Amino acid sequence: MxxxxxxxxxxxxxxxxxxxxxxxxxxxxxxxxxxxxxxxxxxxxxxxxxxxxxxxxxxxxxxxxxxxxxxxxxxxxxxxxxxxxxxxxxxxxxxxxxxxxxxxxxxxxxxxxxxxxxxxxxxxxxxxxxxxxxxxxxxxxxxxxxxxxxxxxxxxxxxxxxxxxxxxxxxxxxxxxxxxxxxxxxxxWWMPPSPTEDLDSTGPGLKIAMLQALMLRVADQDRVSADLSGGLDSTTLCFALAELGVDLTTFYMSSANDLNNDSKWSDRAATEIASRHVRVPYLQMLEEIDEAVPATVGAFPEGPSAMAKTAASAIPLQRILGASGSRLHLNGHAGDALFGQVSSLPWSFLRTNTRRRFRWLRKYRKVNRIPTLDMLRMLGARSTFADELRSMARGEFTKQRGSLAGYADWLEIPNFGPMHTATARQRFSSLCLTELESGVTSLSPDRTQHQILSYLSVHGAVVRRMNALSPQIVFDSPFLDRRVIDVALSLNHADRTRQSPTKPLLAAGRPPAMSIEYFFRRDKGDYTAEVFSQHQQIRSSVKDLFGGGSFLGELGLIEDHEVIRVANSYSPDGAAYTDILDLEFAERWLRSLADEKAKIAVGSMQ
CATH class of the missing domain: 3.60.20.10 (Aminohydrolase, N-terminal nucleophile (Ntn) domain)
Incomplete structure (x- = not known):
């Protein structure tokens, strides 16, 4: 709320x-x-x-x-x-x-x-x-x-x-x-546990923790809604909700891509748990976000970010699911970080005493087509959290983005490109120096736990920002419950790394009615077509916002002509289009600042 x-x-x-x-x-x-x-x-x-x-x-x-x-x-x-x-x-x-x-x-x-x-x-x-x-x-x-x-x-x-x-x-x-x-x-006031437990002990613990987390959230709720994307995280949660006997409405965003098998798995789960299943085209959700969600300070008091569009989904979800009587909507946010393979895991796995770990790492390199030199650099990383922050404070953002050598790093390199000015880089470097001088430390002395916790912070912020937009429905992810986090982080790196089945801890803690077949699916949902379609729809907006001089340009952070050039260029994987969507949102948000300042000026602050 x-x-x-x-x-x-x-x-x-x-x-x-x-x-x-x-x-x-x-x-x-x-x-x-x-x-x-x-x-x-x-x-x-x-x-x-x-x-x-x-x-x-x-x-x-x-x-x-x-x-x-x-x-x-x-x-x-x-x-x-x-x-x-x-x-x-x-x-x-x-x-x-x-x-x-x-x-x-x-x-x-x-x-x-x-x-x-x-x-x-x-x-x-x-x-x-x-x-x-x-x-x-x-x-x-x-x-x-x-x-x-x-x-x-x-x-x-x-x-x-x-x-x-x-x-x-x-x-x-x-x-x-x-x-x-x-x-x-x-x-x-909370510290992560040591990653020393095996699947035999953490599996039952996860099952108990998930049920406790869900019972806390669904108490006194007549009806509940939940994402059912076809992925493992939301599917497991929905089976757990069904086990509790919750009156459940499930929600799925369908893709324009007929080869997207998420639909098949989502429909199967909805049938098995007997939920009321609501299907909405993903592109329709994106269009409603653009049309109905204002990019304003009032709606987004924490500012623009790459997470803004995800948080903005609260508005159409509130309309769609409010009709079902739901006042609580649950999702599987943070499941990938807690139960999947984060990029630093091979580094941590190498430093365990697991037998045949070198054989597994060689196979991992071949399957993922990682160049040998990149793999060796990643496995041999010795930088500290402070080292990497100090490097950013010096303005060193030039690691090859296609290289996997930095997968075990403590910090992700910011995505500065031709659209960003030297002033933007300098301001961010100064921010890094401020953080360094403050004595900030990593979230955990363990690289993999630090990476997981960093991702959990992102998901926590998304949920918080969704609730800031939603007066009628509470949004949450039970995977952000401390009891679930404690169990998941206590799993040792060897059992976490060897993903057979996929997300082995989640598989071990799944409800009895959920088939293990879900954890052996090898297909993956894809929504690239919707990203390309949305990009086409906002190209005229980008030209209007950046063609005549933008607020971001006036602040010295963005080269307007580069934004327009990239918006009119082809991006094979759609990644550049995502950057453009984020910049377009940030520009609209900045333009609302003047109105917000005027509103305050005529009030009691005057």
Whole structure:
């Protein structure tokens, strides 16, 4: 659901700032013991007050404060971590406060999160970036924007960098402590487990974790909808939902390509679980996103990105599935990262003690047609996370994009091309230097776990942004549940690497009614035709936006004539068209900024 609460410190705040925050978020719902406003908004919450500590939980699944009251007997801030491990999941946030500071815990994937800003040494927090950006007059962080234009947001640490100046965010598994004197400190309250367990132990554990995650989400839901794409992740979830006896509507986006066998597998699963199955052409979804979803700051308060179109699917899904009575839609986001082969796995597999691993790696190289030199460079990678960040800070973005030698890298090279200016590269390099000097570290000391967690961060952000667009349906992926993540990450690299069947852990944890045949399919869905078709439809829009001088061009980040040239060129795999679609969305979003600033200027911020 749209996020709507803010947190204020126990200090006197300039009246115009307080009035603006009330206008942007809502009325005061909880006060400090001093009587000053503490929590603002219209969110469902439970609250308990001890002698020294106040504790608040925000979220849709909360029914009473009884479990919270019994758990808060310690009456100390250092007892909050145990509460977080018990309660902070799905859309639940935990807020604790003693006499001088507030501490906030969010779900580890940040599928719901908290952001903060400092104004006149007073720190204000909210679960949406919009009110905080408004308080800062919507000033852009051009380094972050430059990175977004080159798709850097898909890798840690850039995803946790808001597009707004003076707005800060949590990273994966983090909490933040905000002191009344203006100091802030974020730290990890969750850490990944060691990847040491085998399939025999993790398979049953995954089955239990998935059911627990689903039961939390479907509690009190009369009807539920879910993606059923024909892929393994969504299919497994739908079988698990059927096992729970959920009244289920399943959703499939059909391809114009008759050879796309996802349709066959999706139809088979829908028949076996007896769901109401809704089919909508993928191209129709893309067209509705372009026509019905505004590329505005109000709709996308976290800014443009390569994930914007995916998040925007919430609007047509809300219309299509709302008719079924569903108020909760589940998807299989993060399943590929948790259960499939990420690109660094061969590097990690080599460093296990598994017998015949060299034979497997030779076969892997031949099957995937990897040049021997690239394979050796990838397997022999020795760079650290800091090394790679330092290289980007020096502006070194020139690794061969067709080469597989960088598949084991900690960081993905940003996709800077002829459309991007030297200024864009320089701004992003400066951002990398800022991150390096901040002391940021990898998400895990293990390369493969770091890569997986980086992808999970992306999926958490997508779910969060979908919910910001959706007032009627809650969107979520049970694979982002901490219990599922813990089990999946504990699987050793040897069992994760040898994908027979495909996604072996998911196969081991699948519901009994789901045939193992699904995990031995060798075909793969393809939607390239729809990408080409959408590109053709927006070519005139690209010419209008970039032909007469764009906002991105005025900022010095994009060469307008290069955008038009690429838009009129042929891309064999459609990758360049995806870049154009992202730039077109970013330009439209930037043009909405002036309207948003004018709206704030005539309000209480004036």
């Amino acid at each position: 749209p996020m709507a609460f803010a947190i204020m410190p126990d200090r006197d705040i300039e009246p115009r700032i307080e009035a603006a925050l009330h206008d942007l978020v809502g009325a005061t719902v909880l006060t400090h013991r001093s009587g000053r406003p503490w929590v603002l908004g219209d969110e469902q919450f439970v609250h308990t007050r001890g002698r020294n500590v106040d504790v608040v939980m925000v979220g849709s699944q909360l029914k009473s404060d009884e479990p919270l009251s019994s758990a808060v007997k310690q009456d100390r801030m250092d007892g909050l971590a145990a509460l977080a491990h018990r309660f902070v999941e799905f859309d639940t946030l935990l807020i604790g406060r003693d006499g001088t500071k507030t501490r906030i815990y969010a779900p580890v994937s940040q599928r719901r999160s908290v952001f903060w800003t400092r104004i006149d040494e007073i720190v204000l927090a909210a679960d949406s970036q919009y009110p905080l950006a408004a308080l800062n007059q919507f000033e852009l962080d051009l380094g972050s924007l430059a990175g977004r234009l080159a798709n850097s947001e898909v890798t840690h640490p850039f995803l946790r960098r808001p597009i707004w100046r003076n707005v800060h965010a949590l990273g994966f598994g983090e909490e933040v402590t905000i002191h009344d004197d203006g100091r802030t400190a974020s730290s990890r």
